[in-house]
Amino acid sequence: MSSEQLVKASLDRVREIDGQVQAWAFLDPDHALAQARAADEFRLSGQAIGLLHGVPVGLKDIIDTADMPTENGSVLHAGRTPSRDATVVTMLRAAGAVIMGKTVTTEFATRTPGKTRNPHNAAHTPGGSSSGSAAAVAAGMVPLALGSQTTGSTIRPASFCGVYGFKPTHGLIPRHGMFRLSRTLDHVGLFARTIDDLALLAGELQGYDERDPDTRPRARTPFLDVAREEPPLPPMFAFVKTPHWERADADTRAAFAELTAHLGERVEEIELFPSAVEAWEWHTTIMDAEIAVNLEREWDKGRDRLSASLRARIEHGHQVRALDYQRALARIRPLHESFLELFEQRYDAILTPAALGTAPAGLESTGDPVFCALWTLCGMPAVSLPLMHGANGLPLGVQLVGPRHGDARLLRTARWLAARAASD
């Protein structure tokens, strides 16, 4: 199939469904088709092509593109047209991808929703902040999309929309050219319809960029090869309810009861160590303090055009003391080391909910990221698998979490779990 055919099919699907879903902040069909035709011509020239050659990809509208606007989900940045591509966009183009368009983000990738609706039921939120990327993949408008995660902005919408979502290890994928909310917590997030596609995409996007101070030069991981391996032994899962389990709804409780029963001796429930219980507060301290700095210009020039909830968050950030901020930062490393012991001793992955339940009704909230904050704080890789459903028929994700830089093996474990679930 040619890229032009693929992109045309994508555009057809957009025309068919996007009036209802509204996943796109910017989409120029002619520009997408021009990229597709160029990709087809390049392929015919016989030159070597990349692994994503001709494949349409959606980009959350906080990722800078030199050929499209990037508005960061705020009227304050309306019409903003960056002069350069973000590093991940350069990587995607090098791999041959067609940049399909920009997907809807919440306001500055925080909590105030954009226009997107859940493709499974338009009266429900798609989740956020990567709302459009999750919905576009779920509705079959693109096979791949990029988002971001600072609390639960990839895992939660992936769960609500019923697609695979992947937040790799902090620093694995460079963030240069993406709107920065929080250096400590921001991650690139990936959406796809299969684990293999997530692995393919992660393999292309891993890398070092001196402009992202949290990336490091390191050997490239053969993501797809590792993800496709059969695990040498069936994996062991650590089921972690977290201190917030009481807030999980009936669907989640029932689904996890069934899943853990099904996994039998391959899963053990473990208590979070006491040092992890405060992690949610540390996450808030760090995030609000860093948001206050990174949104300083917007605060100074147009705070009246920020949402009330974002204003409140920035105001809280202004009050955070350097002492508390540093204390919170200092706790990340020992906390991750406690998790490392779990992984080294016995478990391949932590098994935990992706969200409180299925996508809540209404569009005024993108849902609660409480089941994601801890793993994001620690920079650990997390994947959401669309393996379950609620009583209302909406999708419900399973979240798996691994140790930092255990990304490819986490996908291998996820693939094992997906196959096991499908076999029953």
Next chain:
Amino acid sequence: MSSEQLVKASLDRVREIDGQVQAWAFLDPDHALAQARAADEFRLSGQAIGLLHGVPVGLKDIIDTADMPTENGSVLHAGRTPSRDATVVTMLRAAGAVIMGKTVTTEFATRTPGKTRNPHNAAHTPGGSSSGSAAAVAAGMVPLALGSQTTGSTIRPASFCGVYGFKPTHGLIPRHGMFRLSRTLDHVGLFARTIDDLALLAGELQGYDERDPDTRPRARTPFLDVAREEPPLPPMFAFVKTPHWERADADTRAAFAELTAHLGERVEEIELFPSAVEAWEWHTTIMDAEIAVNLEREWDKGRDRLSASLRARIEHGHQVRALDYQRALARIRPLHESFLELFEQRYDAILTPAALGTAPAGLESTGDPVFCALWTLCGMPAVSLPLMHGANGLPLGVQLVGPRHGDARLLRTARWLAARAASD
């Protein structure tokens, strides 16, 4: 000469002069001699020996040693005996050094003086916070000593005591096992009587330690070889008075007028760019905020036994907002980049005072580090050369500063300057 002879000569000098100078916080002659004899026996065995084999080295009493107390200059840590050597101590022992003893530090390497006096005039301060290390080298009690620098704690006492002092690039030498005041600003500092000795010592101490998050794996620099090279062209110096020049005393003004006249067209006076003018405030913000966290235990358990000035500093640190702390941190990188342009375009080193003047009279203050804070903030390598004197006959250092990781070339430039000054 055997190590035993060398250490005996050092101990003789200690007996002769230390009653007056009081450079040592801990010195056990028998333990030093035992190390020396062991070094001599090892050498006789014909095995390969390190570059510092049998050489006595003094260590500032904030550097942990498994075989001696480390009291960090505070009654709160009286009798503290660490179970492990700091990374630099391990490196020194691997290079064959004899750990002579622990030198006097100010209270937690901040401003409240210890007992040490200036070897050139006991009524004057030796400077601080690495008071004992500078004085011990200056008085001929050891040829080499380690200190630290968070503002001007190596360069200033080196200037006051008339020895060579070197603060390498931030992260070049691992700090694990040293008392942490400020991750952002703490550096290991070196004292010696020649540039070659500084180069030899820096060459042995450079390295990666995963327990110091600011070190990186990198190729070892052949410090001594580079420092001994003749520069391909006579170096160019950028004379920087800084916004604090008016506070420099008459000795400093006269000495720099003479030095710059002597250097002729090899020196040009440059103005600091406006973005650097606030750097002193950023340094204070970062230092106080980080001290407040790193001295949290001491504050909680024994604030009444901290000096009033350190208490005030911690109280200020408690009030710093995360917003201002992050702003200050974010300014370091662009500021250093502005300096990089200077070095890339035209200059080999910045030439600037090491201190306001010669060592002030009295022991109640260690002097003002104002001419050091900017370079420390930027993590740039700095060296103090004992090339000048005040009207009172006390030594007066010249400070040279280079770009980050230009350490070895900075020593080469310093050697050129020292030779040029000696030739007249």
